[in-house]
Amino acid sequence: MEKYLAELNEAQRAPVLHKDGALMVIAGAGSGKTRVLTYRIAYLMNQGVDAFNILSLTFTNKAAREMKKRIASIVGNSEAKNLWMGTFHSVFAKILRYEADKLGYPSNFTIYDTQDSQRLINSIIKEMGLDKDVYKYKQVQNRISSYKNSLITVKAYFNNAELMEADAMAKKPRLGEIYQAYCERCFKAGAMDFDDLLLKTNELLTRFPEVLAKYQDRFRYILVDEYQDTNHSQYLIVKALSDRFQNICVVGDDAQSIYAFRGANINNIMNFQKDYDNVQMYRLEQNYRSTRNIVNAANSVIEKNKTRLDKVVWTDNDDGNAIKVHRSVTDAEEGRFVASTIFDNKMQLQLKDGDFAVLYRTNSQSRAIEDALRRKDIPYRIYGGLSFYQRKEIKDVLAYLRLILNPKDEEALVRVINYPARGIGQTTIQKLTVAANHYKRSIFEVMEHLDKIDLKINSGTRRKLEDFITMIKSFQVTNQSADAFVLAEHVTKKSGLLQEFKKDGTPEGIARMENIEELLNGIQDFVEGQKEVADAKGDLAEFMEDVALVTDLDKDTGDDDRVALMTIHLAKGLEFPYVFIVGMEEELFPSAMSMSTRSELEEERRLFYVALTRAEKQAYLTYTQSRYRWGKLIDAEPSRFIEEIEDKYIEYLTPPLDASYRYKPMIDADIFGEVDKSKFRLKKPTAGTPPTSHKPSEEKLRKLRKLKPDLGEPVAQDGGDHNSLSVGDKVSHTRFGNGVIISIEGVGNDKKAEIRFDTGGLKKLLLRFAKLEVI
Ligand code: ATP
Ligand code: MG
Numbered sequence: 001m002e003k004y005l006a007e008l009n010e011a012q013r014a015p016v017l018h019k020d021g022a023l024m025v026i027a028g029a030g031s032g033k034t035r036v037l038t039y040r041i042a043y044l045m046n047q048g049v050d051a052f053n054i055l056s057l058t059f060t061n062k063a064a065r066e067m068k069k070r071i072a073s074i075v076g077n078s079e080a081k082n083l084w085m086g087t088f089h090s091v092f093a094k095i096l097r098y099e100a101d102k103l104g105y106p107s108n109f110t111i112y113d114t115q116d117s118q119r120l121i122n123s124i125i126k127e128m129g130l131d132k133d134v135y136k137y138k139q140v141q142n143r144i145s146s147y148k149n150s151l152i153t154v155k156a157y158f159n160n161a162e163l164m165e166a167d168a169m170a171k172k173p174r175l176g177e178i179y180q181a182y183c184e185r186c187f188k189a190g191a192m193d194f195d196d197l198l199l200k201t202n203e204l205l206t207r208f209p210e211v212l213a214k215y216q217d218r219f220r221y222i223l224v225d226e227y228q229d230t231n232h233s234q235y236l237i238v239k240a241l242s243d244r245f246q247n248i249c250v251v252g253d254d255a256q257s258i259y260a261f262r263g264a265n266i267n268n269i270m271n272f273q274k275d276y277d278n279v280q281m282y283r284l285e286q287n288y289r290s291t292r293n294i295v296n297a298a299n300s301v302i303e304k305n306k307t308r309l310d311k312v313v314w315t316d317n318d319d320g321n322a323i324k325v326h327r328s329v330t331d332a333e334e335g336r337f338v339a340s341t342i343f344d345n346k347m348q349l350q351l352k353d354g355d356f357a358v359l360y361r362t363n364s365q366s367r368a369i370e371d372a373l374r375r376k377d378i379p380y381r382i383y384g385g386l387s388f389y390q391r392k393e394i395k396d397v398l399a400y401l402r403l404i405l406n407p408k409d410e411e412a413l414v415r416v417i418n419y420p421a422r423g424i425g426q427t428t429i430q431k432l433t434v435a436a437n438h439y440k441r442s443i444f445e446v447m448e449h450l451d452k453i454d455l456k457i458n459s460g461t462r463r464k465l466e467d468f469i470t471m472i473k474s475f476q477v478t479n480q481s482a483d484a485f486v487l488a489e490h491v492t493k494k495s496g497l498l499q500e501f502k503k504d505g506t507p508e509g510i511a512r513m514e515n516i517e518e519l520l521n522g523i524q525d526f527v528e529g530q531k532e533v534a535d536a537k538g539d540l541a542e543f544m545e546d547v548a549l550v551t552d553l554d555k556d557t558g559d560d561d562r563v564a565l566m567t568i569h570l571a572k573g574l575e576f577p578y579v580f581i582v583g584m585e586e587e588l589f590p591s592a593m594s595m596s597t598r599s600e601l602e603e604e605r606r607l608f609y610v611a612l613t614r615a616e617k618q619a620y621l622t623y624t625q626s627r628y629r630w631g632k633l634i635d636a637e638p639s640r641f642i643e644e645i646e647d648k649y650i651e652y653l654t655p656p657l658d659a660s661y662r663y664k665p666m667i668d669a670d671i672f673g674e675v676d677k678s679k680f681r682l683k684k685p686t687a688g689t690p691p692t693s694h695k696p697s698e699e700k701l702r703k704l705r706k707l708k709p710d711l712g713e714p715v716a717q718d719g720g721d722h723n724s725l726s727v728g729d730k731v732s733h734t735r736f737g738n739g740v741i742i743s744i745e746g747v748g749n750d751k752k753a754e755i756r757f758d759t760g761g762l763k764k765l766l767l768r769f770a771k772l773e774v775i
């Protein structure tokens with residue numbers, strides 16, 4: 001152990017060696033907070049604390065795995081295995097399974113992902129006969145999610161006149177009813193959504209003192225990384241569990257708090273000292289990650305924030321190069337700059353692809369970068385976006401698997417009852433749903449008792465329903481003896497899914513087959529891996545537990561030598577030798593909807609601080625003069641954050657743009673998104689034009705505020721018929737024929753879809769104009 005303690009500096013060693021009682025480490029980026037947490041766990045174990053008594057909460061499951069590996073190398077693998085480590089969601093999902101019966105849930109409850117929740121909310125809105133343009137299902141889902149994270153249960157909602165009035169004022173008086181129906185339906189389906197995993201844990205710990213006492217006694221040492229981004233629900237869980245022993249260690253950085261828009265509460269850090277007795281505070285100041293230039297540049301930016309704790313960050317590392325700033329005319333050119341810089345650096349400095357990361361504010365920016373990297377044959381991996389497990393075909397297979405474990409799972413049932421087609425129509429499903437609601441039973445249970453209820457379903461259809469039930473039940477029998485892989489392979493064949501995709505011989509169909517194959521390979525790997533875990537069976541239940549909460553960042557492909565592309569939000573806690581921060585433009589970063597209040601702007605600035613401090617050796621900032629956004633080519637201004645870096649840390653690769661000269665496209669991008677560059681011309685503004693202010697017009701702001709930061713998850717969007725379209729849908733266009741939707745971006749009237757037509761063409765269409773028909 002001595003040897004390992006020598007890998008820490010003195011300031012880091014103090015919190016590692018801290019005896020019992022509460023402690024908090026507040027320190028800037030790259031100063032070793034995560035390292036302190038890791039070594040503290042190893043040290044506690046070395047001092048005789050049982051691994052079973054330690055709970056450690058991290059931002060991603062991948063971070064937990066890496067910490068565990070490091071700890072294993074210090075204290076030995078067999079002991080490290082017993083540590084409870086992971087994200088809040090994964091740890092408490094596990095606990096909820098043990099205790100589910102207390103809350104009236106089955107222990108094999110399903111975890112609904114955001115898509116499942118949205119789908120259910122959408123159908124509730126329809127069933128209630130509400131106007132879908134007023135009650136937009138994604139907005140409603142967002143709303144319910146924030147209620148849950150603030151611990152506002154349905155009951156609390158109806159007891160809160162203020163909240164109800166606010167919703168009524170917003171012309172949504174029936175939001176509470178939707179919320180109520182949604183919770184009832186989830187409960188009936190034996191399902192919890194992501195937010196429930198925290199909400200129900202809180203319920204469990206408050207309603208059942210003996211359960212609380214059990215886990216308090218079990219988790220005698222609790223450690224939390226990235227404490228600045230915990231929300232209220234998470235805060236309460238930690239507070240409750242650590243109340244008895246108060247052996248709580250939190251590390252964080254107020255300057256890296258970037259999830260306020262999702263309910264993260266910086267006050268959790270600010271109030272920590274009040275929440276526990278005799279809190280010991282520790283500070284770390286030395287950054288080990290980045291060059292001096294990067295550290296100083298980041299400091300010079302974050303100093304502009306008024307709300308922050310005073311902190312010092314310095315480094316002993318070399319000065320390194322200045323931060324390089326590059327301007328281009330279009331985002332395609334920006335992509336080319338990134339790709340060729342990576343290419344050149346790789347050649348000249350003998351670097352790997354995995355040494356580079358490209359970070360952006362919103363997911364939609366990745367496309368131009370991807371195109372350029374592909375052209376140069378540079379391998380890359382996108383994190384976030386549509387994750388593997390959210391692809392349609394994967395969700396189809398998983399829906400069958402979910403049904404085997406929990407036949408009450410309605411979202412899964414509705415998804416596959418007639419997929420592949422077996423002649424069970426919408427009307428039948430409707431009748432079943434109505435009956436299920438009426439009898440307060442699941443659809444599956446209703447189907448099991450068709451002989452007792454007269455639903456006016458003809459005998460032919462009834463037979464089909466019975467066949468479906470028989471099939472699922474036969475899968476359940478197989479599940480009793482087969483491992484997860486054998487079962488999944490059996491299910492893909494017997495359900496007809498595999499044949500369905502085989503039949504489809506289009507490139508998309510083939511890609512789907514390959515994805516299913518990849519899923520099966522993944523399951524097989526999982527089963528193999530479980531053989532090494534004590535008491536594990538490698539069965540379906542174990543696999544589904546594992547899969548329900550994986551985030552894209554968690555996936556280990558074993559092939560990490562690729563350029564990493566991700567949003568800045570996702571990059572928190574990570575580090576890369578070379579980092580490109582692209583799209584450094586006003587209204588993009590800082591994002592337009594974050595410019596109306598100081599606190600929003602300060603959150604954007606913290607986000608920039610996070611981005612810059614991911615770089616070890618070199619940071620590049622790039623911006624373009626025009627960008628294709630919301631269906632239009634707009635001219636862009638360099639981000640204020642570039643100006644905020646002290647000049648001496650910056651090197652301009654291209655001269656900064658003279659503010660009086662700005663590119664103006666002669667025409668707006670046409671509806672196909674193909675801009676004829678020859679039509680650009682340099683336009684000189686007429687004399688006396690006032691300098692452009694940073695703040696967009698009120699009208700623009702109003703429009704933009706409807707957007708939410710794009711984190712790769714579905715966002716609240718405007719209404720419009722085209723909202724029902726989604727990636728993977730097959731559509732038909734009067735002029736271009738049939739095609740498949742590859743991606744969707746923008747909102748409301750500016751919503752666009754990129755479609756690959758069977759003729760081979762790739763087109764981006766504004767949905768407002770393009771009359772598409774789903775086929
Ligand atoms: P962030 O705020 O970005 O989460 P952090 O404070 O958690 O950063 P770490 O990730 O723990 O910082 O450490 C940053 C880098 O510095 C890591 O590569 C880590 O291994 C290295 N490092 C930390 N402390 C030391 C040390 N005493 N000696 C050598 N390297 C160190
Ligand atoms: Mg960290």
